[in-house]
Amino acid sequence: MLFKLARILIVLFSMVSVVNAEDYNVNQVIQLAKELRLSKHPSWVKLMHYERNVGSLPSLVSAIHDDSFFNSKDGAFDAYAELEATIRAFHAPISDGAVDSHAQCKFPARLLWLKKSLGKATDNLPMVYCPKYTKWVLNGSIKSISVVYASGFLGNPASYYGHILLKLNSRGSNGATRLFDPSVNYGAIIPSNEDPITYITKGIFGGYDGGFSQTDYYFHNRNYGELELRDIWEYEINLEKKDVDFIAAHAWEVLGKRYTYFFFRKNCAYRLAELIEIVDGVSILPSNRLFTLPRTLLQNIYDSRIHDKPLIRSVDVRPSRQSRFYKKFNLLTRSERSELRKVVDNGKGIFFEVNNTLSMDSQVKVTDTALDYYQFAKSAEIMTKDEADSLHHKALVRRFQLPSNNGTAVKSSLNPPHIGRKSSYAQVGVTYNESFGSGYSIRIRPAYYDVLDAASGQVKNSALTMGEVGLFAQSGKVRINHFDFLKIESVNASSTNLLGDTADAWKIKFSTQQQDLSCVDCLITRLEGDYGYALNLNNSVLVSAYFGGGVQDNRKGSGRAFIRTSAFAHIKFTSSFNMLLGVQLPKQLDGSNGQKNRYVLEARQRLGINSDIRFSYEENKSRQYGVNVGYYF
């Protein structure tokens, strides 16, 4: 190490002594870069997105497979060739009318880094003005960067785990003008009319290209917050101006360049973390090699420090239209709610002329809540677009007749998504089964949550699981109890019980599981689904009822198809203790006697942020009791 350092210093000294800064020609700059071994420098590897090519040559290959990203024809796998070609391209003369296509304009982050690494040796580079890049960085007025998180959305498989994008905050931007700030978004490039099976398969196994796109931030604000009803969180990163500029410059370099998209690991969160990690000293990528969860990335960012300061400067929220509606509704008095209910239930729109006993202030609050309700009802498809627009218009007309607000915007009380437990879960415990005695149970859930432990930023009363495995160990033998490829339970729980806001609920599950509790060697593969309604009886109790069915492989008389009715209740006794009760009443369609009624009780006591203990009782041909301790990691 000391020898290397000495050699570099000797080379630097000799070159500086031989030539003055103004005398550096391109070959000398390249020679200096070579002596400094810049092509192997971690920053160059990150700038080029070289990744280890395990088990084959070349050993490093860029994640970007787009010729326009490289100056050398071998740049995708030859770091030195690309470094040399980049230095030559930076020295190239400026051709008339094509300034934006000069390498200095296309690769401003490489330019910044090379200038910093080579110092005066780069003083002879031609000065190039880049109009498009200058516009992109808002004439140098980007003051900070925010990581933006849109909470999970069960309407689209690619967004189950939330979505992450980057926002460049302009200098002086405040709550208003930041809507025009540039944003950078990574996602898969999907052909139109792709069928769902192809979409999921290709998304998981790298069948799509992915890339960064840019647009004004208000597009995402509208798309996620207004149309998909997802809360948006902004985490402002605490970086120095030079680091902010470096990230913005690198984002410009990768805009529109093609990667290979992988839903689980190399997804939006992964690629976005790479953009931020371009800054020395920032390490935020989750260590999990199988998948990158946006929420885990947020937690990593929030827990990170740079130069002994927290990496996060501030956290801000943009509540969705639905969240804003619920918040306003919950602040209404009884008489105001009653008036709103009358207005909504009559189906004709808002009017206070008749029997109006509300104060002016109350009329404003009711009308503002009605405006949110009609927009929410449109996005949630509670009513048709035409109906919602017509009623919304009537509320607008009424609102114009009422006084203006005076800074009375309702503040959000939503909990930020980085708070709370980790995303993966492991559980061990003891189980007693009436048919085959006691044993040990093990459950591992890579991600994400179930009805009892949905955390901040996750859909309440719902469940989202992929790849969960449950094992049962007895007398030295370990058997699979269940393997859930995918399990989703979506409850769009109503907070208001207003017309149409009676929540629909659905479930889908594809798993391999024991046929019932009387057998430990009866694995069947089953696809099942249910549709129903849920109702919040109060803040602590939610009940739901479903009609559904499923198909499965026929094993030991299990039958191939069934329908069923089911009902569930989720009761929150305290903030740390809750319980799930359920009953399923199946009916076989093929005349077999495969399925029996199933009764479930599961209670969860949170022990700490990342631990819990659960008691479970289940009856399905046999009875089973369990006590399990869980840990989130």
Added chain:
Amino acid sequence: MYKFEKTFVVLVASLLFTMSFSVFAADGQNRVGSGPNPYRDCGIGAAIFPNHHVAAATSNVIWDLGTTAVTSATMSPETCSNVHAKTAKFILDNYDNLIEDVAKGEGEHLVAALDMEGCSSNKQADAVTMIRGNIGSKISSAEYLQKAKIDRAADYYYAVTSASSSCQI
């Protein structure tokens, strides 16, 4: 062949824009000082993003959305300045939020539009009052109810640019 088709499309589009502009001007709404109708004269038609929601839900990525529209608008710098085109597109895309903001007399989207038009923050309260009066006088009319969203957005755009002319920084 491709070049011919492209030229033909541009010609037809230009003709349609010209025709619609003529109709618009005949309505007397394109009054002096209000500037061109950005949605017709600047090429920011309603057809630009007809289906935001579906596009986003199925692909989760949007290539260059936004820039395409602004670029087409800024191709006519004499009639459609970059700033006005950005404001116009913003109003069309966020009309529901903006109309609520002006009805309430405050809101993030309305402030963003005024900022974009260069209205100084200490004069925005007066500008909002003007816009509220302007839109409020029309919104309950039967004529307004019959208007397409793009025409309502145009009304809004005129109200914002008109009010902003008296509060420039």
